[in-house]
Amino acid sequence: MTRHLWHPAIVHFPLACWVLATLLDVGHLLDLDSALAGTDFSAASPLLLWIGLVAAVPAVAAGLLDYAALPRAVQDSKELLAHILCMASALVVFLAAALWRARLEAFVPPDALFVIAVEVAGSALLVAGGHFAAVVVYRRIPAGAAELHLPNRHSPR
Numbered sequence: 001m002t003r004h005l006w007h008p009a010i011v012h013f014p015l016a017c018w019v020l021a022t023l024l025d026v027g028h029l030l031d032l033d034s035a036l037a038g039t040d041f042s043a044a045s046p047l048l049l050w051i052g053l054v055a056a057v058p059a060v061a062a063g064l065l066d067y068a069a070l071p072r073a074v075q076d077s078k079e080l081l082a083h084i085l086c087m088a089s090a091l092v093v094f095l096a097a098a099l100w101r102a103r104l105e106a107f108v109p110p111d112a113l114f115v116i117a118v119e120v121a122g123s124a125l126l127v128a129g130g131h132f133a134a135v136v137v138y139r140r141i142p143a144g145a146a147e148l149h150l151p152n153r154h155s156p157r
Helices: 012-029 041-069 078-103 111-147
Strands: none
Touching: 012 041, 012 078, 012 111, 041 078, 078 111
16 A cells, blocks of 8 residues: 655645745735735735745655655656755745844835845745656656556556
8 A cells, every 4th residue: 555645735835825925025016905905915924934934844744754755766866856955945045034024124125125036036946846846746756666667656547
């Protein structure tokens, strides 16, 4: 019996929190929140950043457990290493953004521009990491299963 891989099931929540925080802050920078009845949507961004950071802990733990269950050829792939490096970098970048936001009295330029730039960089890292994860899931794992003569769960039946 194969065990369920939890990392793909839970990793999307912290990613969604971080991307939503970034989008809300970009909207604030573009003054879109004043167009929507004067609501300051960026006020939710610090909370979303911290929720994403807390939710990342079980996602990382599940990723490490799932990593251990992968075939050695997949573990050693450059794409999996790139995925891990991109996602670890994104976590550090969003932690920096959350800590920077915590020290601000008001979310106004130039500090706001710096935080938003950091969040955009973190979101770009998430996209790159997601790309490498897709390569691992759709190319490396099926190839690793074929090398071990295992059934390929990703192929059409």
